[in-house]
Amino acid sequence: MKLLSPALFCSFLFLSACGSDEVSFRPDKGDSRQYQLYTKSQMSLEAGGTRQSRTDLGSLLVTYEIEEVRPHLRMLVRADYLQLKMPGRTISSSDRDESDPQFRELMAEGIEFDIDLDSGALLDIRGRHREHWDALIKEGGERFVSEMRKQLNTPALLERIPAKVGAELKLSSFQGSEDLLLRVEEVSDEEVLASIQLDGEQARAYGYLRLERNSGWLRRLAMVAEQPFDEYGFRGTTRTQFLMLPAEQGVPLSSLDVYGWDEPDAEGFIFPAWEEQSAELPAEPASEAQVFPSDVGSIEYYENVRLEYLHALDKTAGHLEFRRLQALDDQGEPLDLQLFGATWGMTRSSRPGEGARTMAVYLPLGWQDTQEKLxxxxxxxLQADYFPYLPERLELPVDPQRSSRLELDGAGIELSPTGNPGEFILSFSASEKAFFSMAVEGLTGAQGWLHVESPPADWLTLDDARLLRSVAAESGGWRYRVKFADDVPKVLGVHLLRRQAEAQFSRELQFLSGEAQYDRLDLAPQASYYLHADPSEQIQPVAAPFDLQTLALEDAELNRLRLTLTTEQAALCQLQVLDAPSEAGHALTFLQAPAERDYSGGLQLPATQQWQLRTDDGVRQYFYGIELRAQLRCSGRASWNEVEFELGERPWLIDPRRLPGYVDEPGQRAASFLSRYRFVDESGRALTLLPATSQQQGLDVGIAALSEYLTEEGLLRLAGTPVRVEQLRSDGEPLEKTWTTRLAPLP
Structure with missing residues (x-):
């Protein structure tokens, strides 16, 4: 049976309640709270002259329930979700049930703690499932219980804490080690902020916690701790980051990765022109059709459940919330699968051809049959509710002598001079109701750096400082160091975005797995994929230049010949050898060279084609001491012309038989078809083809036959929504160019 670190369960001691001028923990029977817990432990160990290092990551969703308060406190601690990542091994609550079923049943029912509220002493610890708990103890669980008792024997925050700034309290035997100093940093009607510090010979720690004054429960905790390790023949140090946040509906899931950035760039960046920044701000109010262009989104599962919904918007305009989630199988039958999470908000997609999107991440809860259900x-x-952002422009004074701050609806923006000429710290903070946009008028040309305060202790890193500030600062937020290049402006134009209190639009949405969504031909493509990688190759005038005089046979100095043609030239022209000696009984001809490696997954074609001189069997490509005459003959000049073609209600589905001039040629390649017809979206770029079904994904548009892309109804599926259809035509008189080339003999 698996053993887990006791540190994963010890956090509930950071609890309190309050009187008028002091804080102490006196909960009511039936109280319950749920938290997100994240740990990152880095171990540096040595044994027998060999050094090792390892990193363990923990993510949990833990529920704390008060079962009794008299004669002593009884608390049930249950991990509703757990994932522990260790080198070469991962333990998860969603593992298959056959992986240690006794452990899974024990964790599903939880562990009970009996605590004396007056002294804070841990009286007893036991699993709710007594049979499996007894088996755990027999298999070596005494050490697990002993460690947990050692870590939980401190009165910790069960002692009374003065609700007064500057008040200090020593918490004895923290983590079974030395005394921990708690200091009250801030006091308000709602919360108490306290720092926790330890700088001992055996261990050290630094952290911040926020406590609710009225209810007495922990709100947030961030801590970094170092302590010695001396077990199993290994000696060294364990360094752990610890983050604890509420797990409430509407609160997005977090991660310690949020704080693990690279070191700040010493050169910083230059704030762009206001015209570029303002593109981030909502413009006209979004319509319901823009917010909800479809009733379908996509779902993926990898360690967690991710939902993605694409909007018909170029920029973020509001916030989407999901509720009343129901998990279903492929037959539409409900699954007994509990999910916990929230949306991350609306963001601009970084993928080509996409606008704004809403992402949501959910954890699968439970220990039994979870993997099978997933x-x-x-x-x-689910039901999606849309809350638009209501923008308001304000002015923030710029004062080189003192700080300027605006605060509305809990959102704040502050500009503080650093003491250096023209240099300030620009800070943002947000609330559930509002936030200030990072698009700020008056910063154009100024230099900026992401600002992180120095760590509060010399043994802490910048990552640690960012983690600790997430709790120490009332609402976190981004901070920038700004240095103006020229004159300092008198004011900055700032933009407050308030979230409308009531939902403006609501819609029932269906999220499908990738394959299920792909196979729905009635759904518009979720993204646009283009036929050529370079946009400049696609946006051409109706009558494209077609100058053959600029073409030349290349590589004669290497005793070979090749010619590069555009796709239009290749479609309308024929390259042939007029006069050349044969080689070993094989005539010489020009053959199309294989395209360079395709990184698009078979969706794109190169914008040009390479034709190489070879023997007709394709074997030889180097020739010596011969003279050759070659000719390129074209039927006319190329022009792309829009054709009359009704796209219909599903413009991404095309019936090629209705295209003017289309001839159904057996074995016709998709690339040949796409060299004569273009399906252009609103960006002016030509869309590529998608395979008809998910089972056919992987077809290469440069190799596959056109028939392989046809649906059962004989339709072609485009990777986007076209607004017009164009056909390549030949205009004017035929064109030709002839070359006479002599290749050098062997040296």
Whole structure:
């Protein structure tokens, strides 16, 4: 049976309640709270002259329930979700049930703690499932219980804490080691902020915690701790980052990765022109059709469940919330699968051809049959509510002598001079109701750096400082160091975005797995994929230049010949050898060279083609001491012309038989078809083809036959929504160019 670190369960001691001028923990029977817990432990160990290092990561969703308060406190601690990542091994609550079923049943029911509220002493610890708990103890669990008792024997925050700034309290035997100093940093009607510090010979720690004054429960905790390790023949140090946040509906899931950035760039960046920044701000109010262009989104599962919904918007305009989630299998039958999470908000997509999107991440809860349910998960139905942002422009004074701050609806923006000429710290903070946009008028040309305060202790890193500030600062937020290049402006134009209190639009949405969504031909493509990688190759005038005089046979000095043609030239021209000696009984001809490696997954074609002189069997490409005459003959000049073609209600589905001039040629390649017809979206770029079904994904548009892309109804599926259809035509008189080339003999 698996053993888990006691540190994963010890956090509930950071609890309190308050009187009028002091804080102490006196909960009521039936109280319950749920938290997100994240740990990152880095171990540096040595044994027998060999050094080792390892990193363990923990992510948990833990529920704390007060079962009794008299004669002593009884608390049930249950990990509703757990994932521990260790080198070469991962333990998860969603593992298959056959992986240690006794441990899974024990964790599903939880562990009970009996605590004396007056002294804070741990009286007893036991698993709710007594049979499996007894088996755990027999298999070596005494050490697990002993360690947990050692870590939980401190009165910790069960002692009374003065609700007064500057008040200090020593918490004895922290983590079974030395005394921990708690200091009250801030006091308000709602919360108490305290720092926790330890700088001992055996261990050291630094952290911040926020406590609710009225209810007495922990709100947030961030801590970094170092302590010695001396077990199993290994000696060294364990360094742990610890983050604890509320797990409430509407609160997005977090991660310690949020704080693990690279070191700040010493050169910084230059704030762009206001015209570029303002593109981030909502313009006209979004319509319902823009917010909800479709009733379908996508679902993926990898360690967690991710939902993605694409909007018909170029920029973020509001916030989407999901509720009443229902998990279903491929037959539409409900699955007994509990999910916990929230949306991350609306963001601009970084993928080509996409606008704004909303992402949501959910954890699968439970210890029994969870993996089987996830494998059966094919769709999620839910209600989505849209809350628009209401923008307001304000002015923030710029004063080189003192700080300027605006605060509305809990959102704040502050500009503080650093003491250096023209240099300030620009800070943002947000609330559930509002936030200030990072698009700020008056910063154009100024130099900026992401600002991180120095760590509060010399043994802490910048990552640690960012983590600690997430709790120490009332609402976190980004901070920039700004240095103006020229004159300092008198004011900065700032933009407050308030979230409308009531939902403006609501829609029932269906989220499908990748395959299920792909196979729905009635759904518009979620993104646009283009035929050529370089946009400049696609945006051409109706009558494109077609100058053959600029073409030349290349590589004669290497005793070979090649010619580069555009796709239009290749479609309308024929390259042939007029006069040349044969080689070993094989005539010489020009053959199309294989395209360079395709990084698009078979979706794109190169914008040009390479034709090489070879023997007709394709074997030889180097020739010596011969003279050759070659000719390129074209039927006319190329022009792309829009044709009359009704796109219909599903413009991404095209019936090629209705295209003017289309001839159904057996074995016709898709690339040949796409060299004569273009399906252009609103950006002016030509869309590529998608395979008809998910089972056919992987077809290469440069190799596959056109028939392989046809649906059962004989339709072609485009990777986007076209607004017009164009056909390549030949205009004017035929064109030709002839070359006479002599290749040098062997040296």
């Amino acid at each position: 494998e059966a998960l094919q769709q999620i139905r």
